Amino acid sequence: MYKDGHIGFNALLYAPFVPLVSARWSLETAVLGTVLVVGLAPLPDIDQLLPQIAHRGPTHTVWFAVLVGLFVGVGTTLLVDATPTATASAFPFGFALGTGSVLAHLAGDIVTPMGISPFSPVSAAHVTLDLFPSKHGRINRAVLLLGSSALLVSLVLTISFSSAGAPPI
Numbered sequence: 001m002y003k004d005g006h007i008g009f010n011a012l013l014y015a016p017f018v019p020l021v022s023a024r025w026s027l028e029t030a031v032l033g034t035v036l037v038v039g040l041a042p043l044p045d046i047d048q049l050l051p052q053i054a055h056r057g058p059t060h061t062v063w064f065a066v067l068v069g070l071f072v073g074v075g076t077t078l079l080v081d082a083t084p085t086a087t088a089s090a091f092p093f094g095f096a097l098g099t100g101s102v103l104a105h106l107a108g109d110i111v112t113p114m115g116i117s118p119f120s121p122v123s124a125a126h127v128t129l130d131l132f133p134s135k136h137g138r139i140n141r142a143v144l145l146l147g148s149s150a151l152l153v154s155l156v157l158t159i160s161f162s163s164a165g166a167p168p169i
Helices: 003-014 017-024 027-040 043-049 062-079 084-110 137-164
Strands: none
Touching: 003 027, 003 084, 003 137, 017 027, 017 137, 027 062, 027 084, 027 137, 043 084, 062 084
């Protein structure tokens, strides 16, 4: 997938979690999650800007996903109030968003002929579903539209239920 497809796919996967995050923590936290998930969607493709790293190499592994999760977990912990309850839930929330964002990117690349080796260098197993090429513009735009729409509907419904005082779930 290209950038638009990855953003749409991440948005689509996060949409069902918006009301859950809002109910558990807050609407602001759900929106922060939205920004993180959408913003991190293209991160593994940073390898295209770094000539010393092969495309779909180290940045397209579960190890990179965990590393990003650790960084985002620490970052979210630093952003929250210093209360023990907030701090205790901030790291797992950030870790899940960071790791999940990269894993969603990897899932989007598995459907392409080039595929990925998600456990490299531990395993050379290569995974591809070979459904459509990364550059398939229509599919990338369709995934972006579907994901953006799902996320927008989820946010609007969550905000509506929150302002009405009713539980979003």
